[in-house]
Amino acid sequence: xxxxxxxxxxxxxxxxxxxxxxxxxxxxxxxxxxxxxxxxxxxxxxxxxxxxxxxxxxxxxxxxxxxxxxxxxxxxxxxxxxxxxxxxxxxxxxxxxxxxxxxxxxxxxxxxxxxxxxxxxxxxxxxxxxxxxxxxxxxxxxxxxxxxxxxxxxxxxxxxxxxxxxxxxxxxxxxxxxxxxxxxxxxxxxxxxxxxxxxxxxxxxxxxxxxxxxxxxxxx
Ligand SMILES: C[S@@+](CC[C@H](N)C(=O)[O-])C[C@H]1O[C@@H](n2cnc3c(N)ncnc32)[C@H](O)[C@@H]1O
Numbered sequence: 001x002x003x004x005x006x007x008x009x010x011x012x013x014x015x016x017x018x019x020x021x022x023x024x025x026x027x028x029x030x031x032x033x034x035x036x037x038x039x040x041x042x043x044x045x046x047x048x049x050x051x052x053x054x055x056x057x058x059x060x061x062x063x064x065x066x067x068x069x070x071x072x073x074x075x076x077x078x079x080x081x082x083x084x085x086x087x088x089x090x091x092x093x094x095x096x097x098x099x100x101x102x103x104x105x106x107x108x109x110x111x112x113x114x115x116x117x118x119x120x121x122x123x124x125x126x127x128x129x130x131x132x133x134x135x136x137x138x139x140x141x142x143x144x145x146x147x148x149x150x151x152x153x154x155x156x157x158x159x160x161x162x163x164x165x166x167x168x169x170x171x172x173x174x175x176x177x178x179x180x181x182x183x184x185x186x187x188x189x190x191x192x193x194x195x196x197x198x199x200x201x202x203x204x205x206x207x208x209x210x211x212x213x214x215x216x217x218x219x220x
Contacts, residue, residue, distance in 0.1 A: 006073045013072060016079035021066060021094040021106075029108035031064035034094045039064040040113035045100045045133060046070075046120055050078025052195040056116075057082075058089035059193070063113070068096040068103075100133055107145045115142050115152045119197040122158040134165035136172055143174070146215035155183065155210045157201040162209035169213060176211040183208040 006012075013020070021034050031039045042060070044067045047053045053067035069075040075097050082093055096106060120133040129135060134154060142152050156162050159181070169176060180186040184202060188210060198208060 006076065009072060009076055012076045012080065016076070016083050019079050019082055019093065019095055021096050023098070024106065027104065027106060027108040027111070029111045034066075035064045035092060037064075037090075037092075039092065041066065041107075041111055042114040042116070043068065043107070043112055044116040044118065045103075046117065047078055047095070048074055048119075049196050050075075050081050050095070052116070052118055052193055053078065053093060053095075054082050054085050054088075055193050057093040058085070061090050061092060063092060065093045066096055066106075067093065068098055068100065068106075070097070070099045072097055100138060103141055103145060109144050110147045112146045113150050115146060115150070117152070117154045118195045119156055120154075120161070122156070122161040124158075124160065129164070132161060132164065134161065134168055136168045139168055139172060139174070143172075143215050148216050150215040151177075152213050152215070153210070154212075155195070155198065155208055157197070157206050157208055159209060162211075165211070174213055174217065176213040179211045181207060181209050183210040186210075188212075 024033060031041050040063050042056070042063050042065050044053050047067035047069045050067060053065055057065040067078060069078060075095060079095055098106065117133055123129065123131045130137065146152065154165060166179065178188055180188055183189055183192060194202065201208060
């Protein structure tokens with residue numbers, strides 16, 4: 001179903017245009033394309049209302065963050081939040097209105113240090129499995145764009161999507177460096193930054209699954 005365009009969306013996006021990255025002619029290989037300092041590049045795909053990206057950028061001032069979201073109606077909330085909270089961080093956050101499917105047009109191989117997938121849409125029907133952002137076609141792109149020392153982090157409330165992701169990683173012979181089916185009662189909870197979806201699930205007592213996997217090949 002197509003979402004109705006919010007009132008004044010173009011004006012609201014224009015007011016935050018300085019936070020939006022322009023599609024580069026060549027894929028981005030250094031943070032200096034959009035930032036005035038050199039830092040490791042982190043990317044969140046499907047940032048929604050942007051709470052995670054804004055806090056992550058504030059807590060990691062030497063890193064350069066991009067947050068990608070395909071729906072402008074949703075992205076406008078993230079942009080406005082980032083603008084409201086701009087005093088909490090250096091100028092180290094940019095937003096991309098775009099799709100994970102086009103990532104390779106945005107980022108060069110080896111350019112990313114960290115990639116976050118937070119509560120990606122589960123696409124529960126088997127016939128839509130290839131659309132899941134942890135389907136192997138996507139995972140292969142992420143591993144190509146991450147540097148050798150880079151890491152992919154994934155969180156979800158959806159156990160089926162989580163198990164699917166573990167199976168896809170296994171099919172690619174990539175072993176996660178950690179796996180938990182209950183992030184908030186695990187040693188990995190320390191330093192965890194909650195997303196909007198995550199707060200909602202946690203408030204309802206739903207456990208969060210999480211994993212990290214290195215871009216450097218670790219075999220099962
Ligand atoms: C379930 S929401 C989670 C939002 C946020 N990460 C959170 O945890 O609160 C998933 C978000 O991913 C975005 N999304 C889904 N598929 C995408 C794609 N292929 N490329 C970019 N964004 C996508 C959706 O528009 C939606 O805002």
